[in-house]
Amino acid sequence: MGVNQTQSSDATPTQLADMLAGNLDVLFCGINPALSAAHAGHHFSNRSNRFWRSLHLAGFTPHQIRPEDDHTILHHGCGLTAAVERPTVKASDLALHEFRAGADGLERKVQRYHPRFLAFLGKPAFAAIFNKRSVAWGRQQVRFGGAEVWVLPNPSGLNRAFTLDALVSAYRELQIACQAP
Template sequence: MIDVSHTSLHRLPDQIHPNLRLVFVGTAASTRSAELGHYYAHPGNRFWRAIHEAGITPRRYQPGEFAALIELGIGFTDLSKSGAGMDHQIATETIDVAGFRAKIEKYRPRTIAFTSKKAASLFYGRPSRGILLGRQPRGGSWPETFVLSSPSGAASGHWTLEPWHELAKWIAA
């Protein structure tokens, strides 16, 4: 069964169900994504291009097609389901790491991928500068975890497709 919450101005629906091969995890919806109800919807966001170029998807999907990725074993969630905007605009009190952990423990995906160092830093509780891109050390029964370079146009100066390629190789194995 798919857990899909209702979309409002400041919320994207989770797209997650048991045993997915991959769940992408953002900090929160961008303002544009919240308005449209689609993940990574801003025209300057590289997400959809990156997952295709890295080989994660067989074609380039559009933001409005995010629900179709469930058929590929790919889901979506965010650490903040009530905030929207750029990472620095998200109120700390809307970040729900415990709720995110509970979702992952309930649905048990094979792999999770944070789509920014900021999202990973909030999860790990340490500064972004201490977070390395790529595959992370594994902890117990927690799924394999990757940190990807942010596909946001606002993070262009730090963009690299390399960790996305590393993720694609892992999930294809």
Template sequence: MAPARTPGGTRPSRADLEAARGATLPDLLGPGLRLLICGINPSLWAAATQAHFARPGNRFWPALHDAGLTGHLVDCSAGMSDADREHVVGRGLGITNLVRRATARADELDPAEFVTGLERLAGLVAERRPAVVAVAGVTAYRHAFAEPRAALGRQERELAGAQLWVLPSPSGLNAHASRAGLAAAFAEAGRAAGVLPPDPGSPLGAGRARPPRP
């Protein structure tokens, strides 16, 4: 596993990034989990800093802040502070990945890795019991769930009793999704999970928040 970096310290060097290839990144989880966001796999930057979605240019944290899911803009490009970890999990959010090993690009992964990752994800959801699981990346979802025609949004199926959503990938390489579009998608999943209040004006958001699971 790549060593964690001190939050607020220096960003990883090229050598640090190469050393992080194949490394893993622990899940970010806490009590009271409501919305579990599932990324594709860690970037080299995320593995080097041991912080989810840490690579500069990734729009994950800006989109979460714009959606109202975090109270401030999290910057973990040089590592995630304990205060930010507590803030994120304290708002009922959690982060995991379908595939645990770090790569420079998601297209370096084998489709079989997504299937194996789904088995782990299902076990995690059964154990932690979030209201909503949101997979951030439709292509990864299609590989893992063997649903080649899956579209963005709430899925008909559930995962271990949790609502299952597919959100756009926040990667800077995803030119199909704007920051505003990402924020809207994350906000909708947040409302469904009960992290954000329901939006009466949205037929998708209204009435979908669930009570905490026992």
């Protein structure tokens, strides 16, 4: 599955293609693509982002996937999407209405592809979509589009509240849940 970018008239990438397939174990849902990822045409392409390393160390993949090979995540029962498609330099550049506007499309994707788990990477998208002020990490007591929902720490290098070990530990909890029948 290749990555498709839509180009605007000023040649700024306006979309980063999802990595989706039917019946995935986990659909990882980022807040939105980083502008650098949209320019590169690959998810989590910034060297400071710890997604690929965390995914591997938590046991989702047998080796660390390189951003330019992001499509291979599908071979491991995982997919990628974003709550908001618009790339930005920082997730804080997004408005609340953008999360809510993206909720229906996200739910349709989940219903169509039937992942077992939907894992939000960071609290902002989950909080906005579910209208929650306080969000706990880990398994949530709601389903979305038929999938069980988790909230995991955002792997961005800007997220200094979580060490790599803390990220791996949080992601490993979901990986263990994936192994249960």
